[in-house]
Amino acid sequence: MKNLSSSLSPFLVLIIAVYFIKIASATCHVDDEAGLLGFKSGITQDPSGMLSTWKPGTDCCSWAGINCLFEDRVTTISLFGQLDESNSFLSGTISPSLSKLQDLNGIYFQNLRNISGPFPDILFGLPKLTYVYIENNKLSGQIPVSIGRLTQLEALSLAENRFTGPIPSSISKLNRLTQLNLGKNLLTGKFPEGIKQLRNLTYLNLEQNKLSGTIPDIFKSFPDLRILSLTRNAFSGKIPESVSSLAPRLMYLELGHNALSGQIPSFLGNFRALDTLDISWNSFTGVVPKTFANLTKIFNLDLSHNSLNDPFPQMNVKGIESLDLSYNNFHLKQIPKWVTSSPIIYSLKLAKCGITMKLDNWKPAETYFYDFIDLSENEISGSPVALLNRTDFLVEFKAAGNKLKFDLGKLRIVETLKELDISRNLVYGKVPTAVIELKRLNVSYNHLCGQLPKTQFPVSSVVGNDCLCGSPLPPCKL
Ligand SMILES: *[C@@H]1O[C@H](CO)[C@@H](O)[C@H](O)[C@H]1NC(C)=O
Ligand SMILES: *[C@@H]1O[C@H](CO)[C@@H](O)[C@H](O)[C@H]1NC(C)=O
Ligand SMILES: *[C@@H]1O[C@H](CO)[C@@H](O)[C@H](O)[C@H]1NC(C)=O
Ligand SMILES: *[C@@H]1O[C@H](CO)[C@@H](O)[C@H](O)[C@H]1NC(C)=O
Ligand SMILES: *[C@@H]1O[C@H](CO)[C@@H](O)[C@H](O)[C@H]1NC(C)=O
Numbered sequence: 001m002k003n004l005s006s007s008l009s010p011f012l013v014l015i016i017a018v019y020f021i022k023i024a025s026a027t028c029h030v031d032d033e034a035g036l037l038g039f040k041s042g043i044t045q046d047p048s049g050m051l052s053t054w055k056p057g058t059d060c061c062s063w064a065g066i067n068c069l070f071e072d073r074v075t076t077i078s079l080f081g082q083l084d085e086s087n088s089f090l091s092g093t094i095s096p097s098l099s100k101l102q103d104l105n106g107i108y109f110q111n112l113r114n115i116s117g118p119f120p121d122i123l124f125g126l127p128k129l130t131y132v133y134i135e136n137n138k139l140s141g142q143i144p145v146s147i148g149r150l151t152q153l154e155a156l157s158l159a160e161n162r163f164t165g166p167i168p169s170s171i172s173k174l175n176r177l178t179q180l181n182l183g184k185n186l187l188t189g190k191f192p193e194g195i196k197q198l199r200n201l202t203y204l205n206l207e208q209n210k211l212s213g214t215i216p217d218i219f220k221s222f223p224d225l226r227i228l229s230l231t232r233n234a235f236s237g238k239i240p241e242s243v244s245s246l247a248p249r250l251m252y253l254e255l256g257h258n259a260l261s262g263q264i265p266s267f268l269g270n271f272r273a274l275d276t277l278d279i280s281w282n283s284f285t286g287v288v289p290k291t292f293a294n295l296t297k298i299f300n301l302d303l304s305h306n307s308l309n310d311p312f313p314q315m316n317v318k319g320i321e322s323l324d325l326s327y328n329n330f331h332l333k334q335i336p337k338w339v340t341s342s343p344i345i346y347s348l349k350l351a352k353c354g355i356t357m358k359l360d361n362w363k364p365a366e367t368y369f370y371d372f373i374d375l376s377e378n379e380i381s382g383s384p385v386a387l388l389n390r391t392d393f394l395v396e397f398k399a400a401g402n403k404l405k406f407d408l409g410k411l412r413i414v415e416t417l418k419e420l421d422i423s424r425n426l427v428y429g430k431v432p433t434a435v436i437e438l439k440r441l442n443v444s445y446n447h448l449c450g451q452l453p454k455t456q457f458p459v460s461s462v463v464g465n466d467c468l469c470g471s472p473l474p475p476c477k478l
Helices: 010-026 030-041 096-100 121-125 145-149 169-173 193-197 241-246 266-270 290-294 385-390 433-437
Strands: 043-045 066-070 073-080 090-093 106-110 113-117 131-135 138-142 155-157 162-165 179-181 186-190 203-205 210-214 227-229 234-237 252-254 259-263 276-278 283-287 300-302 307-309 322-324 347-349 372-374 396-398 419-421 440-442 447-451 467-469
Touching (some): 030 043, 030 073, 030 096, 096 121, 169 193, 266 290
Parallel strands (some): 073 106, 090 113, 106 131, 113 138, 131 155, 162 186, 179 203, 203 227, 210 234, 227 252, 234 259, 252 276, 259 283, 276 300, 283 307, 300 322, 322 347, 347 372, 372 396, 419 440
Antiparallel strands (some): 043 090
16 A cells, blocks of 8 residues: 555645644634534624624634633633623523533623523533623522532622522532622522631622621631622621631721611721721711721721711821711711821711811812712801812712801802702802703702702702792792
């Protein structure tokens, strides 16, 4: 028999070899291509063309959102919707054919907004799957009891879907997890105590669900936890003692909008790394511990809507970014010095804080970043004219229910301003035309006079003045 290769010139062999290498690298594994095309056929709407490069016969490793690490096998699928573009979404369901992608390591389906269906069972058939982020979609039904089988997972986020029912206790088996985010669903029942088995967690987020009962005393189990968010649930009882063991590392502690009660534990003052503390909209009582003086790195502090009492401790923070102490039982008298001196503050909310100062005397060190100011329901006198002359990018100014006395015509209304509420003060003069650019206005119950500019604001925005006229009030007398 004639030797075939010996009859070919070495040059031709080289050409053929190069050709085959090229074909091999230009074609992803047939299973992966079939699996991805199956996924694509489960998508009923793709108005922004997210999957437009997914075409049969082309290298699936080069398709948008696809990564192949080991030669021809797909290792990650990353599809991200753009929130600021209304047509950047996918409708449909997650096809079972994705289970053909046997080397898949990560699934990132984020902000696709309209993917529906139940919890995707394909996750159970992907042995190398480690990172799952299926966020801001419309998955629904219960999280399966068998979720504990996904023991290889290091990150699991099902945030912003429509999952209902309890968090299965088998979640305790996912002990390689460093991140667990089940926030923004419709989950009910208790905080599963078994979560204490997840000792490697750095991030735990259960916010915006319907979870209830007490927060279990399990926080000694998380030496690396940096972020804990349980906001907007129905948790009751006290902040558990073991939270104190998170002190060296915890950066975000968010417990707002629950039904928690008792005193603010003084151990929170030991949280030297704390960036954000939100315990707003609960039923905390007593005083804010003196130890808060040691929270020198805190940037965001929200204690609003509780029943906290004086005295408020002197803080040693260098630059607070946002502060909300509104609607407690504080009598601060002045805007605190550590607020006035902050070079980076953008949001200051001190409604009903017993402030009695004259606003003209408040000289914040830096006003460049101010977006939100709420000083409603105090006894503040004087004028905000100089302040608003310095806040070039202000979005909201609220100072209802004070004793402000100034000519509204002199108030600078910057282009960024969306909301102005100075109702129930002693404001006089005319309503300037610039208010037509606002989203919300309330100048009711002052001493304003003259013709209103043409706006769509309701009558309750303008009632109770001395002699304002024109729509929505009765016409001006000529
Ligand atoms: C979202 O998906 C559903 C069901 O697949 C579909 O009926 C609906 O039209 C989609 N919504 C949008 C905004 O496309
Ligand atoms: C937790 O993290 C440590 C250090 O990174 C690692 O050695 C250990 O295997 C992890 N535990 C689990 C159950 O994965
Ligand atoms: C702040 O921390 C130091 C060192 O731990 C401590 O001695 C001091 O008492 C603390 N200050 C307050 C007000 O708790
Ligand atoms: C507003 O600011 C300008 C320049 O920044 C200044 O000239 C003017 O006097 C200020 N007006 C008030 C009322 O402070
Ligand atoms: C304006 O303020 C008054 C009194 O503060 C309040 O009763 C009214 O509902 C407010 N109207 C609007 C539109 O905000």
